[in-house]
Amino acid sequence: MDTKFDFGEPETANTVYIRRVATSSLPKEIREQLRGLDSMYAVHDSAGEQLALVRDRSLAFILARQNELTPVSVH
Structure with missing residues (x-):
């Protein structure tokens, strides 16, 4: 398949x-x-x-979401 697909704008700016x-x-x-x-x-x-x-992981995720960001865990 050589069909191009438009993935749109990258969402990494909000990650x-x-x-x-x-x-x-x-x-x-x-x-x-x-x-x-x-x-x-x-x-x-x-x-x-x-x-x-x-202080804790759940607070980090809440903070991100309150600022309209998408949180991703990094190990």
Whole structure:
């Protein structure tokens, strides 16, 4: 089949990526505010820029959806 198909505009502009972040990898100023937490969840845009850092995974997904973004989990 050599028929071309129009897939439309890519939706990656509205996609954000949610990933677990070890608090030990965060800057000291942030770690001092997070005593007792081993990890947090970061929300990244398609270019890899961190947009938000939140306490738990469900909150990261809620935050993305409230901003009309499509969250995708990254392992």
